[in-house]
Each structure stands twice: as structure tokens, then as C-alpha cells.
Amino acid sequence: MKILLVEDEPALLIAMRQFLEEDGYVVTTAASFAKATQALNDYDYDCLVVDIGLPDGNGLNLIRQVKGDEKLADGIMVSASQPGLIIISAKDSLDDKLLGLELGSDDYITKPFHLPELNARIKSVLRRRFFGGNNLIRHGDITVDPLSHRVMVREQDLDLTEKEYHLLLFFLANTNRLLTKAAIAEYVWGDHMDLADSHDFLYTHIKNLRRKLVDGGCPDYLRTRYGAGYIFTTTL
Amino acid sequence: MSLLRKTLLYLVLVAVPVAIGGGWLFHALINRVARYEIDEQLTSDLAFVKEQLATADRPIPEGQHLLDNPHVEKVSLGYHLDPVFSDTLEYDRREKQLVPVRRLTSTIQAGGHAYLVVVKQAMGEFIEITQLLSVGIIVGFLGLLGVLLGLNSWVSRRLWQPFYQLIDQLRGYRLDVRTPATFPDSTITEFSQLGRTLNDMSRNLHQQYIVQKEFTDHAAHEMQTPLAIITAQLDQLLATEPLTQEQVGCMEQAQGSIGRLVHLNKSLLLLSKIENNQFLDQKPVDLSTLTEKLHHDFSSYAEHRQLGWVGRIAPDVFRPMSPHLAEVLFSNLIKNALIHALPKTYAEVTLTEKVFKTVNAGLSLPFPPAQLFDRFVKNPARPESTGLGLALVRQIAELHGMTVQYQYDELACLHTFTVHFHT
Numbered sequence: 001m002k003i004l005l006v007e008d009e010p011a012l013l014i015a016m017r018q019f020l021e022e023d024g025y026v027v028t029t030a031a032s033f034a035k036a037t038q039a040l041n042d043y044d045y046d047c048l049v050v051d052i053g054l055p056d057g058n059g060l061n062l063i064r065q066v067k068g069d070e071k072l073a074d075g076i077m078v079s080a081s082q083p084g085l086i087i088i089s090a091k092d093s094l095d096d097k098l099l100g101l102e103l104g105s106d107d108y109i110t111k112p113f114h115l116p117e118l119n120a121r122i123k124s125v126l127r128r129r130f131f132g133g134n135n136l137i138r139h140g141d142i143t144v145d146p147l148s149h150r151v152m153v154r155e156q157d158l159d160l161t162e163k164e165y166h167l168l169l170f171f172l173a174n175t176n177r178l179l180t181k182a183a184i185a186e187y188v189w190g191d192h193m194d195l196a197d198s199h200d201f202l203y204t205h206i207k208n209l210r211r212k213l214v215d216g217g218c219p220d221y222l223r224t225r226y227g228a229g230y231i232f233t234t235t236l
Numbered sequence: 237m238s239l240l241r242k243t244l245l246y247l248v249l250v251a252v253p254v255a256i257g258g259g260w261l262f263h264a265l266i267n268r269v270a271r272y273e274i275d276e277q278l279t280s281d282l283a284f285v286k287e288q289l290a291t292a293d294r295p296i297p298e299g300q301h302l303l304d305n306p307h308v309e310k311v312s313l314g315y316h317l318d319p320v321f322s323d324t325l326e327y328d329r330r331e332k333q334l335v336p337v338r339r340l341t342s343t344i345q346a347g348g349h350a351y352l353v354v355v356k357q358a359m360g361e362f363i364e365i366t367q368l369l370s371v372g373i374i375v376g377f378l379g380l381l382g383v384l385l386g387l388n389s390w391v392s393r394r395l396w397q398p399f400y401q402l403i404d405q406l407r408g409y410r411l412d413v414r415t416p417a418t419f420p421d422s423t424i425t426e427f428s429q430l431g432r433t434l435n436d437m438s439r440n441l442h443q444q445y446i447v448q449k450e451f452t453d454h455a456a457h458e459m460q461t462p463l464a465i466i467t468a469q470l471d472q473l474l475a476t477e478p479l480t481q482e483q484v485g486c487m488e489q490a491q492g493s494i495g496r497l498v499h500l501n502k503s504l505l506l507l508s509k510i511e512n513n514q515f516l517d518q519k520p521v522d523l524s525t526l527t528e529k530l531h532h533d534f535s536s537y538a539e540h541r542q543l544g545w546v547g548r549i550a551p552d553v554f555r556p557m558s559p560h561l562a563e564v565l566f567s568n569l570i571k572n573a574l575i576h577a578l579p580k581t582y583a584e585v586t587l588t589e590k591v592f593k594t595v596n597a598g599l600s601l602p603f604p605p606a607q608l609f610d611r612f613v614k615n616p617a618r619p620e621s622t623g624l625g626l627a628l629v630r631q632i633a634e635l636h637g638m639t640v641q642y643q644y645d646e647l648a649c650l651h652t653f654t655v656h657f658h659t
Contacts, residue, residue: 009461009464009465011465011469012461012464012465012468015465015468015469015472016468018472019468019472090458090459090460090461090464110460111460111461111463111464112460112461112463112464112465112466112467112468112494112498113464113467114467114468114471115468115471115472116471161536163536177475178471178474178475180470180471180474180488180491181488182467182471182488182491182492182495183471186495200540201537201540204540205536226479226481226484227481227484228474228479228484228487228488229474
């Protein structure tokens, strides 16, 4: 899967690139509007991750450009060539979000974000784009059907709460990586993260999820590390 | 009272005394002139009589004797009387009433005789004419005044039309529209000037508004990007091996602080955006659905804190609000109730057509209730709080014309926050 990252902040660009490459993506980076346009002309990508606040142009225009090309090519090309689009914005502004989604972006993420969250969103967008959301996520004994929100362990349905389901998806999108408590909490609770005892709260949910998975008969994939966070492993 | 009415009122207030005083003066003047003319006439009549007495044997025509005007009678030669005017009343046979009469009495020496001559002139007609004239003048003046007032009001209305138009436009003035408002030009210099000045002002305000808006946006950008880098790099650092427990502890604390900073930054930006009136996109928001959703979203947290979490939510409550701010307002109040509820007690949220209310059991406030909605006022026991949550609540409520009320029931230890919608 080829991804184009457009972000003007080099440190963030490098961190994102490194993270995504570890996940097996082929990553191209562009630090400006001009370079991004160039990169778009040179290759096709499966997913675009665009910071809309670029020094030499609005990232939204880049999206317009991509969508414009698509419209021109609509008659000839199959829709599978449409890349997934994720907007990164430093502005937590509804207008930008709505405009971005209106222009055809698939998701919107506000700075600052944890890289595993970006990763999970890219995976979700790619899944929707290329499999109509229809492909099952498999991990060892666990199978998740993202369309119907069904989770199965060894062909047996597992009854998870909404939060537990999201937790599981987040883990599955970022296997074999350390997921810090802050990153998990941010992904699952978003804006409501300023709750007082969020870490205890998180612990309760993870404990419940873990218990349900183990009770359902699958091995305990979850590892804790130094108390810093959790790793969902593929190796037992 | 409008400028137009005020003007007309003053005009009337001045014009009525002028009409009355002027009428009286005019009447006096006419009266004087008439009298003077009558006297002149009488004098000339007397001269005529004198001339006749001097030249003719039969000095007085027959017909005039009948009317006894002039009245001529012989007197002894030595008798002399200077001409004297006097006013009397005489009985008018025809009109059958007393009428005012002007008399000139004098003695005349002619042909070796002395006569006492009295010439008279009835004044009734003159007085009538004088009165008619005066009344006519007053009525004419008042009529003219009426016409003038009408004309003035019509002209003023026409003249002030552009002014009212400007006021109408100003009333509907909004800063957040994409293009600055333009005010119409006028053929009247003053209004044209006003329009131009307003246009300049509008352009300046718009410019400043955009600058301010961009500033907040940029401030967000500039803050968020470094925070994003720190977040990503701390995550990476935490993933490296090996780490000591101590190092992990430090990094976690750093992460926690960044989390607070992020939240603080977001809240401050939101506050400044509200103050800059950048949330004017109000539309009817389904508060019932929103409250249901929030109640549901927070139920796992309530469960985690072992709270009885009650929701009394009336269906189909719609209020015109900014959707984003509505969510911030209500989620902040719910969060507030759930965080501060004592463990294993209870909290509830109520929504009716008129109010949104949260209740939680908890200890009394560690600071005066008056400071509750101030910025950066927080419970010392919860240093991780931004202290902006309730400040945002008040700001958002005020923006939408709602009021927030706080009550503490000492006996039951219940905190109640009520948002009144004022429908």
C-alpha cells in the first residue's frame, strides 16, 4: 500500500513516516504544497494524509485537485483508483472538518494525535476504500467484521461493549507495538479525556476486554510493559 | 419620539403663540388704522359742513337732516368748542340694537353765526371688518402652519429615508459574513458621508475580525504542531527498550502534562472563538438526542465510578444553538457532575422544554460559589483540571441567551446546575 504524507513540519513528517513504514507501507513524503502536487503527478497512491495548513497553499486545494482529476478520469478509470484521504488539521474547527468531508476526504484528525491513532484511521479508510469495509480482520483466533461490528473467537460470537469493541479494533490495527495509555485513552474517549481518573477507567475496560477474550477461548495476546502501556502481540 | 415628531412638536409649540400674539397685534393695528381713517373722514366732513355754512343760505341738505347727521344747531356767538372726538353708543333703528358710533363735535363760526356741529360715523362695519381680518389672518396662519407641517413631515420622511435604511442595515450587521457589509450611497451629502464612513468602518472591522480569526487559527496551529511532535516522540521513546521504571514514570508524567496542555489550549481557543463571535451558525439542535447520546457515552464512566446514573430526558426538545457548542456545554456539565460526584453515590441529568439540569451528590465547594464560573478556578484536589470547563459553560450559555444557575443543598449534599433556556 502506497501512502503520500503531506506535512510541513519535518519532525512530525519523519515520525509519521517511520511509524507507517514499520507497518509495511510504502511511504512518500512531501513537505510543501508544490512538492505534494509533484508527487501526485508522478505516482498513484492508495492513501493521502494531508495537513491542510501548508505554508505554500491550503491542503484542501490539494484535495480538490485530487477529486478534480478523479472527476475528469471518471469515465475511463475504475473507482478503485481513488486514493483514501485523511486530513490533518491543527485547527479543531468544525468548518474545516465539514468542508474537508464535503470535498470527499474520508477522515479528519486533529493535531496533536498519537501515531497509532493515525495508523488505525488509515487502516480503516483503506478497508472502506478497497474492500467496501467488507473484509474481515483476522488476528489469531479473533475475527472482526467491521461492517456488522461482530467479533468472533474461534467462530463463536463475542459480546463486547462499544468501548471494548473500539479498544479491540485499535489494538488490532497496531499489533506488536507499544500502545501508551495516553494513546489508547485518546483514541477511545477522544475529547472527554480530561476525566479525572482516566487511567483507572482505561484499566477497567482493558481488563474486561481481556477477560472476555480469554473466557471466549483465545490466548492472552495482551502484554503490559513497564506499566507504560500495552502490546497486542501476534507471537505468543 | 422620532426626530421628525420632535421637530414638528417644537414647530407647533412656537407657532401657536405666534399665531395668537400676531393675531392680537394685527387686530390692534387694523383697529388703529380704521379709527384714524374714520377720524380723518369726520374731520373732512366737518370741513365740508363749515364750507357749506359759510357759503350757502340753506346750509344743510334736507336728506341729511333726517338722519341728524351732520347735526347743526345755532349757539350763542361767544360759545367756542375745540373739535373733540368721542365714542358713543346709539340706537340703530334698522338693526334694532345699540351700535358704536364715532362722533366729532365742534363749533363753527360762519356768516356771523355760531353753530355747534356734530358729525357721526357708525363704526360697526369697521369693527366687523377688523375682527374678520384678524380672525382670517389667524386662521390663514394656522392653515398655512398645518400645510407646512404636513409638507415638512413628508419632505423629512423622504429626506431621512436613507438614514433609516442605514439603521436597518446596521441592525442586521454581522461580522462573520464572508464579505464586509456595504452601505448605500446617497444624493444627500451628509448621508453619503455617513454611508462612506460606515463602509470604511465595516471594512476595518472586517479586516480586524479576519486578522483576529487568523490569529486564533495560527495560534492553534503553532501550538498544536509542536505538541503533536512531542506526543509522537514520547510515544516512540516509550516504545524503546530497555527502560527503567523511573524513566517510564517520568515520560508518563510528561504525557499527562501534554494532555493537559492540549486540553487547556483547546479550551482557551474555544473561549476566544466564542468571544470573537465566531460561532454564529445557529440552527435548531435536537437536545433530546444529544443528551441521550451524552448520557449513554458517559454511562460506562459512571459505572466505573459506581454511580447511580439517572437520565430524565424529555423527547423532541429543540433549541437554536451552535451544534458544536451545544455539545461542549452539555458534556461539560455532565462531566462536571460525574467527576465531582462522590464514589458510589448518584448523579442525574434532566432535560425538559425549559431547562437542562445536572445533579450530583458531593462535598461543598472549596471556594466561594460566586467564583464557580470564573476561569482557572478549580478544586485544589484536582490539579489536572483546566479550570475552564464551567467558564466555557457560562460563556456558551450567555452566547445563546441562556442562564446557568448553581445551587447547593447543604442537607442532602446535592450540587445542582441548571441551564434555563428562556423560551
